[in-house]
Amino acid sequence: MNRPFIIPVFLPHHGCPHRCIFCNQTAITSIKKNLLDTEQLHLWIKEFLKYKRKQRYPVQIAFYGGNFLGLKTDDVKRLLHEAAKLVKDGQVDSIRFSTRPDTINNQRLDVIKQYPVATIELGVQSMDDQVLATANRGHTSLDTEKAVELLKARKYTIGLQMMVGLPGDDEAKALATGHRIAGLDPDFVRIYPTAVLANSPLAAWYQQGEYAPWPLKQSVTVVKKLYLMFINNKIPVIRMGLQSSEDLEEESTILAGPYHPAFGHLVHSEIFLDRAVAAIKPAKSSHDTITLKVHPHNISKMRGLNNQNVEILKKRFRIKDLQIIPDYALSKDRLVVLQQRSRLH
Ligand code: SF4
Secondary structure (H helix, E strand, O other): OOOOEEEEEEOOOOOOOOOOOOOOHHHHHOOOOOOOOHHHHHHHHHHHHOOOOOOOOOEEEEEEOOOHHHOOHHHHHHHHHHHHHHHHOOOOOEEEEEEOHHHOOHHHHHHHOOOOEEEEEEEEEOOOHHHHHHOOOOOOHHHHHHHHHHHHHOOOEEEEEEEEOOOOOOHHHHHHHHHHHHHOOOOEEEEEEOOEEOOOHHHHHHHOOOOOOOOHHHHHHHHHHHHHHHHHOOOOEEEEOOOOOHHHHOOOOEEEOOOOOOHHHHHHHHHHHHHHHHHOOOOOOEEEEEEEEEOHHHHHHHHOHHHHHHHHHHHHHOEEEEEEEEOOOOOOOOEEEEEEEEEOO
């Protein structure tokens, strides 16, 4: 899958029928503005295009942070019309947006069919109807299934976003959601652990003791299981965890929950730790030296954050010297263990 160059145009909460309990787009996107007017939109896009890199393809204008097809039809048409001008003059390849599953119907899709929209992302969040109801989503899993069917019929590239750790969610429900999403065969997915954002309805639940977010470790492990399941189904996972920003780093923005600026890295590190644990043969006593060879791209994933994996492995297998070395000959998902001299007592 190519890595697109995305020009994000944030429309915080525009088009939302109500506020979902976990959401505060102003905090996530750092954008506090009203819907951009035409001039602002062009200036914003022009500024972003300065950072375009050749190897990133396609170039897409992305309307994020709200419920795009929930906007008034005139606004939908205005934004798409302006974006389409840049596609026509060759600066941009196509358009993408995120929207709610219950905004997808033939009538709305007819409104956008004349514009060069290539990718549509749906905020699925969960396929458990009870979890959806508690999160005040206002749609069901059936809405998601119908929406995907309609988008497939019109040949859009489909991205599905899911959350883990919403009120009432548990590991079994999160994995069941993952399986149902995989069954819909989207082109890619994003997985977000639920964090308590300031000024979201969930913040009040948290402060009143009615909601406890999942711990970071649990979230990493569940997202890891989902990631591996999607990858085994050949479905790319393009994001795990909220994108870090200066605003999110502020303590006043995230009140609690499994937010980590390198959440995806934590997931990949746990995958490499599991692989190493499965591959190292325990010695009767201690190991003198163990060498782990991975693709150079994966050195830091194998080490883990702050060398955490190294410490865990050394302790678990009583290894005196653990080396992690790069090997270009290995594919990115491989790990080779060289065990030298185990000391037997
Ligand atoms: S999750 Fe989506 S629909 Fe719900 S309030 Fe946030 S932006 Fe709006």
